[in-house]
Amino acid sequence: MKQVVIATKNKGKAKDFKAIFKPLGYEVVTMLDIANDVEIEETGRTFEENAVIKAETLSKALGKLVIADDSGLEVDALGGEPGVYSARYAGDHDDEANIQKVLEKLKGVPDQKRTARFVCAIAISGPNIESQTFLGTCEGKILNEKRGTNGFGYDPIFYVPELGKTMAELTPEEKRAISHRGNAIRKLTKELPNVLK
Ligand SMILES: O=c1[nH]c(=O)c2ncn([C@@H]3O[C@H](COP(=O)(O)OP(=O)(O)OP(=O)(O)O)[C@@H](O)[C@H]3O)c2[nH]1
Numbered sequence: 289m290k291q292v293v294i295a296t297k298n299k300g301k302a303k304d305f306k307a308i309f310k311p312l313g314y315e316v317v318t319m320l321d322i323a324n325d326v327e328i329e330e331t332g333r334t335f336e337e338n339a340v341i342k343a344e345t346l347s348k349a350l351g352k353l354v355i356a357d358d359s360g361l362e363v364d365a366l367g368g369e370p371g372v373y374s375a376r377y378a379g380d381h382d383d384e385a386n387i388q389k390v391l392e393k394l395k396g397v398p399d400q401k402r403t404a405r406f407v408c409a410i411a412i413s414g415p416n417i418e419s420q421t422f423l424g425t426c427e428g429k430i431l432n433e434k435r436g437t438n439g440f441g442y443d444p445i446f447y448v449p450e451l452g453k454t455m456a457e458l459t460p461e462e463k464r465a466i467s468h469r470g471n472a473i474r475k476l477t478k479e480l481p482n483v484l485k
């Protein structure tokens with residue numbers, strides 16, 4: 289089976305990418321499988337900058353084509369927070385603490401002002417290609433409490449109005465069809481149809 293290397297150590301993202309790439313005929317390999325010792329500092333100010341840092345660092349270390357994902361949640365009533373700090377908003381990769389911080393900050397904010405979006409910047413880098421980025425978004429609303437157990441991160445409080453469900457109530461296939469990550473990868477495969485082998 290053809291392989292695609294993703295510069296992530298996030299198990300939730302790995303699951304999402306498996307759901308996205310399996311129908312395209314690719315096996316997904318992440319840093320958890322082949323480069324757990326490589327540390328990447330996310331010093332960028334934007335999702336795109338961080339995605340390029342991740343893709344280029346791992347691509348140089350492996351000498352291979354690599355895809356990276358930098359993503360997060362933007363809440364309008366919080367001026368776009370947590371943004372690029374989504375993974376480390378309250379505790380470092382502590383999903384529960386991060387969710388509680390968002391809910392606490394949104395206490396008393398009425399339903400119509402709880403709009404938010406997930407953003408995903410995908411970067412692709414390789415020995416013979418110039419790095420490129422693709423941005424995907426998914427619009428929704430932040431609920432007052434958690435619903436559902438699938439997914440990761442902020443999925444249990446992110447409500448998708450068109451489906452009447454939170455991201456955490458969707459199957460991996462349903463999430464793939466509408467998510468920021470699915471949308472960014474669809475752009476990549478449309479614009480670079482021949483780059484993945
Ligand atoms: O509910 C969610 N559903 C999603 O689909 C999603 N995508 C991103 N996020 C949040 O944004 C952070 C990314 O930060 P991030 O891009 O730096 O990734 P990370 O540090 O977790 O892993 P890595 O890829 O850097 O190794 C994550 O940890 C999550 O908190 C999501 N939350």
Ligand SMILES: [Mg+2]
Pocket residue numbers: 330375
């Ligand atoms: Mg990270």
